[in-house]
Amino acid sequence: MRLRSLFEAWNAFFFAPQSPIPIALFRIIYGSLVIATLTLLRPDWLAWYGPHAWVSLPTMHTLEPGTRLNLFAIIPQTDASINALFWIFLGSAILLTIGFLTRLNSLLVFLCLASIDQRNVYILHGGDTFLRVAGFFLIFAPAGAALSIDRLIRVRRGKEDASVEPRSPWAQRMIQFELALVYFATFCAKVKGAPWLQGTATYYVLHLDEFKRFPIPSWFLHPLMLKLESWTALMLEFSLGVLIWVKELRYIVLTLGLLFHLSLEYSLNIPLFQWDILSAYILFIDPADITRAWDWLRTRRAVHPLAQ
Amino acid sequence: MEQLSLTERYFKERYRKYAENLPLDQNDALLPDAARYIARLNSTPSHPARTVMLVQKWSFIVPRADGSYSPEPWGQHILYGYGVKPEDLQ
Numbered sequence: 001m002r003l004r005s006l007f008e009a010w011n012a013f014f015f016a017p018q019s020p021i022p023i024a025l026f027r028i029i030y031g032s033l034v035i036a037t038l039t040l041l042r043p044d045w046l047a048w049y050g051p052h053a054w055v056s057l058p059t060m061h062t063l064e065p066g067t068r069l070n071l072f073a074i075i076p077q078t079d080a081s082i083n084a085l086f087w088i089f090l091g092s093a094i095l096l097t098i099g100f101l102t103r104l105n106s107l108l109v110f111l112c113l114a115s116i117d118q119r120n121v122y123i124l125h126g127g128d129t130f131l132r133v134a135g136f137f138l139i140f141a142p143a144g145a146a147l148s149i150d151r152l153i154r155v156r157r158g159k160e161d162a163s164v165e166p167r168s169p170w171a172q173r174m175i176q177f178e179l180a181l182v183y184f185a186t187f188c189a190k191v192k193g194a195p196w197l198q199g200t201a202t203y204y205v206l207h208l209d210e211f212k213r214f215p216i217p218s219w220f221l222h223p224l225m226l227k228l229e230s231w232t233a234l235m236l237e238f239s240l241g242v243l244i245w246v247k248e249l250r251y252i253v254l255t256l257g258l259l260f261h262l263s264l265e266y267s268l269n270i271p272l273f274q275w276d277i278l279s280a281y282i283l284f285i286d287p288a289d290i291t292r293a294w295d296w297l298r299t300r301r302a303v304h305p306l307a308q
Numbered sequence: 309m310e311q312l313s314l315t316e317r318y319f320k321e322r323y324r325k326y327a328e329n330l331p332l333d334q335n336d337a338l339l340p341d342a343a344r345y346i347a348r349l350n351s352t353p354s355h356p357a358r359t360v361m362l363v364q365k366w367s368f369i370v371p372r373a374d375g376s377y378s379p380e381p382w383g384q385h386i387l388y389g390y391g392v393k394p395e396d397l398q
Binding site: 040041043044047048052053054055056059062063122123124125200203204207209210212213269270271 | 345
């Protein structure tokens with residue numbers, strides 16, 4: 001391979017226009033997850049972020065010094081202003097989901113998400129961090145170019161026709177890289193620990209009472225099964241970080257990843273984490289396959305007795 | 309967390325995460341804020357809280373000879389004690 005062809009392949013990967021449908025679908029799922037996050041937090045908005053929160057703003061500055069993207073540091077420290085910020089955040093997340101003023105709302109959602117993350121870093125899980133980083137790239141993505149109110153308005157005004165124009169996917173690629181890096185970094189961190197290599201790690205995970213959710217069959221906790229589960233998790237995380245880039249293996253890896261996260265969602269109580277991570281899977285689906293799936297659904301709906 | 313319903317657990321998971329971070333040595337600075345918050349939660353004008361004691365409980369999971377694992381009995385120690393000042397309750 002010549003250096004020039006490598007450069008051209010790099011350019012094509014990041015900048016060759018493609019359908020914005022996957023990033024638009026991601027925007028809808030992403031916005032819904034932000035809304036869900038805020039809804040789950042709603043009873044504790046002031047307990048975590050208020051003027052008399054579990055962690056005060058001065059303590060947060062002491063523990064995490066330096067310049068931070070944190071709107072809480074510049075708004076008045078009153079219950080009313082903190083609540084107002086959250087309602088603006090929620091409104092903006094709803095508008096982002098439906099794709100109205102998409103660019104502006106993706107910026108607002110990112111600013112607010114970064115702020116709640118920086119205001120209290122002691123209550124975050126990996127999914128929160130994933131959403132924050134993905135939110136940054138979403139600002140630059142053509143997320144409102146399809147499946148949005150923005151597009152509907154543009155079509156009504158005659159600025160766009162019925163077909164969706166292909167766009168540069170570089171921001172989408174960055175979110176894809178983020179997802180792959182999450183898995184690969186997790187794999188690298190786990191292989192440093194003896195319990196994962198010995199195959200005993202899942203025992204500990206599944207026996208932490210505070211994490212338990214729905215009951216697991218007893219055969220699943222047999223020492224041999226526990227080894228198999230630990231090693232399978234390692235292999236999957238490696239595959240989702242590396243093999244996901246191999247086109248022929250992609251859908252197999254994604255399907256196994258989906259099953260892996262659904263099994264974790266069943267057994268462990270880590271609210272929204274699995275969905276936060278799964279949200280980016282849509283970015284790995286070929287736009288042509290999404291269109292095919294949509295057409296298939298429409299055909300099925302058309303022949304369904306209730307649709308006639 | 310174990311005493312909450314499934315729905316409550318889903319809403320209150322952040323408290324578990326916070327409690328996981330609270331006893332870590334590098335997070336000592338979190339303890340006075342936590343004590344003040346608990347004091348405010350448990351005070352009334354006629355019965356103000358005077359002292360808050362944070363107690364940490366743990367149970368090790370240990371391997372047995374047959375290859376299985378079992379949790380040991382619970383241990384506990386006082387993580388932090390705080391004398392509440394009147395201004396903490398404002």
